Amino acid sequence: MSNTQPRPVATERIPLKARKVAFEWSDTPLHWVPGEPFATHTMNVLHLLLPAGERWFVHVYKQVLPYIKDDRLREDVIGFIGQEAVHSQAHDDVLPHLRELGLDPEPYTAQVDWLFEKLLGDRTLPPGRARTWWLMERVALIAAIEHYTAFLGDWILGAEELDRRGADPVMLDMLRWHGAEEVEHRSVAFELFMHVDGSYRRRVRTWAIAFSTLVFLWQRGARFFMENDPTLRDGRASVGQFYRAGRRGVLPSTPAMLRSIPRYLSHAYHPSQEGSTAQAVAYLASSPGANGGR
Numbered sequence: 001m002s003n004t005q006p007r008p009v010a011t012e013r014i015p016l017k018a019r020k021v022a023f024e025w026s027d028t029p030l031h032w033v034p035g036e037p038f039a040t041h042t043m044n045v046l047h048l049l050l051p052a053g054e055r056w057f058v059h060v061y062k063q064v065l066p067y068i069k070d071d072r073l074r075e076d077v078i079g080f081i082g083q084e085a086v087h088s089q090a091h092d093d094v095l096p097h098l099r100e101l102g103l104d105p106e107p108y109t110a111q112v113d114w115l116f117e118k119l120l121g122d123r124t125l126p127p128g129r130a131r132t133w134w135l136m137e138r139v140a141l142i143a144a145i146e147h148y149t150a151f152l153g154d155w156i157l158g159a160e161e162l163d164r165r166g167a168d169p170v171m172l173d174m175l176r177w178h179g180a181e182e183v184e185h186r187s188v189a190f191e192l193f194m195h196v197d198g199s200y201r202r203r204v205r206t207w208a209i210a211f212s213t214l215v216f217l218w219q220r221g222a223r224f225f226m227e228n229d230p231t232l233r234d235g236r237a238s239v240g241q242f243y244r245a246g247r248r249g250v251l252p253s254t255p256a257m258l259r260s261i262p263r264y265l266s267h268a269y270h271p272s273q274e275g276s277t278a279q280a281v282a283y284l285a286s287s288p289g290a291n292g293g294r
């Protein structure tokens with residue numbers, strides 16, 4: 001175990017809380033970014049991945065609570081658990097609307113459920129070193145995943161091109177509420193990993209697993225949506241489409257995503273170097289969905 005970790009670049013910590021959110025989907029179209037079915041469906045993959053993924057986050061973090069010796073970090077982790085539980089439910093609530101629009105996500109979500117519940121779930125291991133090793137592996141995987149959720153949260157908060165193109169305001173608000181909370185709690189997963197383990201070799205190894213798995217699942221999900229979209233004659237998904245959509249500003253930039261890799265792998269990395277807490281908190285204060293749908 002390592003008791004040392006990089007210093008935050010600024011003291012931005014605020015108490016984390018789960019917000020009561022409300023979103024009304026009845027007027028949200030299938031292609032909620034007008035004229036951009038690929039960008040729409042690439043972002044829609046979040047609704048397929050996150051319900052199971054964030055339930056898994058909560059499950060793992062409840063198991064790691066007894067290992068936390070720092071009261072402030074424990075408080076942050078409990079706040080993180082509350083926020084992630086709400087995220088999972090909010091994205092799950094979008095799926096019935098997609099079914100109404102003719103796009104049944106069940107074949108894909110069944111595979112995602114298997115990944116998190118079986119492959120990455122609890123294993124029958126004897127108490128002691130083996131069980132602790134598997135718990136720490138999952139804590140490290142979550143820290144790596146949270147690096148990218150914070151990256152995406154920072155991107156969606158500043159994605160003004162989506163506003164210019166007339167993206168559905170409810171979906172945009174939902175993604176920005178979620179993105180703002182990812183930025184707000186971006187340091188928790190990494191600080192927890194450093195507190196209970198901190199192995200640099202484990203950080204690198206689990207980053208490689210998390211990154212390759214996310215890329216695989218995301219391209220598979222985008223392809224699933226494009227191929228099953230009832231309004232598209234020949235729906236396809238490709239890396240080239242992702243790159244071009246990033247250049248148009250309707251998806252994250254591929255070069256920016258690649259530049260985020262060495263930042264996470266740097267010995268000097270701390271998540272507070274990513275995004276702005278002030279921007280996130282300001283959005284949360286103004287978000288209709290994050291304030292009960294007002």
